[in-house]
Amino acid sequence: MNLWLALVIILVSGLLTYLLTRFLIKVLRRRGWLVEDAHKPNRPLIPRPAGPALIISILIGEAILYYFTYDVRVAALSSALLIAGLIGLVDDAKRLKGYYKPLLLIFASLPILLLGAYVPQPIFPIYGKSVRLFVIYPLLVLAALPVTANTINAIDVFNGVVSSFVLIATIPLLVAFTLQGDWIMLIAALPLLTSTAVFYFFFHRYPSKIFPGDSGTLALGALYGALAICGRAEVVGVVALLPAILNSFFFLSSVKKIVEHREVKERPAKILEDFRLAASPSREAPITLTRMILAKGPLSEVEVARAITILATIAAALAIITAFLTW
């Protein structure tokens, strides 16, 4: 039964992602919802956002799971995904200011609290015991989804990066849910994995045919955070996201305020004549993961994306070790 349910959900959300993304590429092109791909010669115009395709596909996968389980956590995950996706859609249509997004994304955390889809007794690696955090934990839940959603949003810098990053970072969560024997959360994570993996990555890999937009990245990031909280894999989730979290941390600590990347005057990287990327030498430029990767010399877009993927893979391996240190 569980295996069949998992297969049905993988197929439905995967195929829907494929079909809806194809459909969306045509619609967005026709309506002129296009943005420049700044890292390529001639700056081609690429449709954006793919978020609605991802959100609908994952939601339908989760709805099937909810129909068979009536698990309140699945409802909380779906609500978090939908709320973050809608905030992202507003941001795609009308740019929100830097600090609005984190504030609005607190609403995405609310379903987890209101539906009671969390256990305020996280289990920590090495320590091995659950710790009662009845007061602090709900506050951490409120902060968690804005953090995961924004960090995933901030890593969306090059073709194929965010989709491959989410795909790789989801694997440790699957390991954690398996170690806990939580098959509902295991299946609940599958729509995220299948949608972002083969089916969306096919369109998003270099050269991208469509960009996820803020609706896509915020929805994926919020769902990721919700999965880690509802599935009691908080520390595993944090470790798997470390490259993205460090990217945001470096950015915020060097800029010293919450601003959108596009609002920053000095760019962290510059594009050379041969369209390779080089780290900005300016002291005013923010520190980002990309700038740190480029610190030792220019690279092509594909090479920077590959470097981020390697770091994501190492973080995923550390997260899997963390899972084994926990259960």
Place this chain on the structure above:
Amino acid sequence: MLRRLLPLVAILLVAWLLVLSGTVIIFGYIAQFNPAEGAISPFGAAVLKVVLGALLAILWILILYLLSIWYVRRSIKPTS
């Protein structure tokens, strides 16, 4: 490529160790700390836990910040 990424992998490893040690120390020991009766008031104990937790978090942030600054300044020659 791997050679270029080695310093970043080292930063990632430091961050991982800080996450592991930080969460275990803050939530496993500081948050669970119960002083002997009469040694300190419950309010004083709560304040002490918050201060210790915050100090550890600040130390965590400071280590990563200094690492990132050190790496960028060492690798990129500034123009201004």
